Amino acid sequence: MQRVALVGAGGMGATHAASYGKIQNAKLVAVMDIRPDAAADLAAHYNAKSFSDAQKMFDEVEFDIIDICTPTPWHIDYVKIGAAAGKHVCCEKPFGRTLEQCREAIEACEKAGVTLFIAHVLRWFPEFKKAKELIDFGAIGSPAVVRTTRGGGFPHGWNNWFANFEWSGGAVLDLVIHDFDWLLWTFGPAERVFAKGLYNSGIPEKDYALITIRFRSGVIAHVEATFATPGGFKVSLEVAGDKGVINFDNTDAAPLVIGKWQTESSGPGVPVPSSPMSVSPYYLELQHFVDCIEEGRKPAVTPQEAMDAVALALAAIESIKTGAPVRL
Numbered sequence: 212m213q214r215v216a217l218v219g220a221g222g223m224g225a226t227h228a229a230s231y232g233k234i235q236n237a238k239l240v241a242v243m244d245i246r247p248d249a250a251a252d253l254a255a256h257y258n259a260k261s262f263s264d265a266q267k268m269f270d271e272v273e274f275d276i277i278d279i280c281t282p283t284p285w286h287i288d289y290v291k292i293g294a295a296a297g298k299h300v301c302c303e304k305p306f307g308r309t310l311e312q313c314r315e316a317i318e319a320c321e322k323a324g325v326t327l328f329i330a331h332v333l334r335w336f337p338e339f340k341k342a343k344e345l346i347d348f349g350a351i352g353s354p355a356v357v358r359t360t361r362g363g364g365f366p367h368g369w370n371n372w373f374a375n376f377e378w379s380g381g382a383v384l385d386l387v388i389h390d391f392d393w394l395l396w397t398f399g400p401a402e403r404v405f406a407k408g409l410y411n412s413g414i415p416e417k418d419y420a421l422i423t424i425r426f427r428s429g430v431i432a433h434v435e436a437t438f439a440t441p442g443g444f445k446v447s448l449e450v451a452g453d454k455g456v457i458n459f460d461n462t463d464a465a466p467l468v469i470g471k472w473q474t475e476s477s478g479p480g481v482p483v484p485s486s487p488m489s490v491s492p493y494y495l496e497l498q499h500f501v502d503c504i505e506e507g508r509k510p511a512v513t514p515q516e517a518m519d520a521v522a523l524a525l526a527a528i529e530s531i532k533t534g535a536p537v538r539l
Contacts, residue, residue: 213237213501214500216268216298217287219280220244220253221368223303226534227278227330232257237525238503241272246369249539265289270297276301276504278497282372286310291397294323299504301328301497305388305524306517310379313518320514328500329517331392335492335499338459342448345457352454354398354430359390362437363444365416373438374416381410381530382418384524390434392512392520398430400519405536406527409439422527 215231217224218241239257244250247263262268269292277293278301279286286302293300300320306329306491307313320327333339362382366373373379384404395401401424407429408420418438425431431500448459502511526537 212297212503213276214270214274214276215276215376216241216243216274217253217259217278218243218280219303220246220249221280224280224524225253225299226493227280227303227497228253228257230491231278233494234501235410236505237276237497239275241268243268265292275299276501279303281504282369283385289314290316290327291319294319294325294327297323297325299326299328300491301330301500302319303330304332304404304517304520305380305384306514306521308384310518310522310525312522313346313514317518318515321352325506326510327512327514328503329512329519330496330500331389331512331517332496333389334396334511335495337492338461339393339448341452342457342459344448346397346452346502350455351450351452351457354450354452356451357394357398357430357432358393358435358447359387359432360435360437360445360447361387361390362435363442365418365438369488375432376410380524380528381408381420382438383410383420383422383527384437384521387420387422387434387436388520388524391523392516394424394426394432394434395516395519395523398426398428399430400427400433400522401425401526401539402427403536403538404523404526404530406530408436408528408531410528410531420527420531422530424527426525454520 215237217239228239233235239259241260242250243262244253245263250263250407257370260272266450277298279289280303284306284500288308290300337457379385403425404422406420406422410418422434446461450457500510526539530537
């Protein structure tokens with residue numbers, strides 16, 4: 212049984228807490244937030260202790276895992292505190308606001324001999340997991356072009372921290388880091404990125420970016436990030452290969468469809484729908500992490516992979532700033 216202390220009682224913290232509430236070999240024992248009421252409210256749902264001071268939580272509660280769901284700039288602080296205390300670490304994406312923060316976190320956990328897991332949950336979304344399996348299997352032949360879209364309205368959190376670009380990194384770092392991780396996982400290292408965006412436009416509570424990525428494999432991806440679209444959250448994926456196309460749109464009734472070019476030997480090409488799973492991807496990723504701790508296995512998402520996704524996001528931001536392509 213892994214005892215978990217959660218840092219951050221906002222929306223993502225509540226999502227993680229709900230997942231731990233369903234995991235048989237984990238128990239949420241503490242919730243810490245600098246807002247005492249938020250910590251107390253969330254902790255009460257799980258019969259856990261609440262704290263507004265991290266050191267007090269470490270002094271008063273025995274636990275095995277620290278789960279960090281704070282705004283991005285404070286990830287590094289709690290990773291280092293947790294590692295120094297010998298706790299295994301689960302940290303929400305993005306890994307850090309800077310590459311230096313990522314490197315410090317990796318070094319701290321390696322030195323302490325604890326496991327560091329960055330929660331890139333998209334790998335556990337059934338549509339994206341299935342899409343990668345189809346691509347790896349060769350269902351669409353050799354992939355060439357990818358298009359992804361992610362976003363909706365502008366998010367609001369503690370202290371409106373999403374609107375502070377120096378904290379959040381905007382839609383590029385905070386939002387489509389999901390897509391960057393999936394793309395790197397699926398197609399390998401990126402070679403070059405070019406991006407345009409609104410982050411420095413002065414338009415309040417709006418952000419939008421278009422990012423083009425060339426991978427060493429030759430695949431080209433077009434990634435759309437939006438914190439400027441009303442009408443609900445939208446996610447889409449299209450992967451085109453020389454034998455067919457994979458499409459996913461979360462607004463469709465049958466969201467994942469593969470269409471294959473008809474050949475003489477393959478017979479008629481027909482769409483094959485795949486229904487989403489009923490189990491929360493957040494539950495699946497955290498169950499995976501807990502099982503890895505108990506079984507002495509390395510988690511599926513490595514710290515280096517998570518840092519690579521941050522590097523890609525920061526390169527896209529640099530391209531928006533300079534108006535020029537950036538090599539990785």
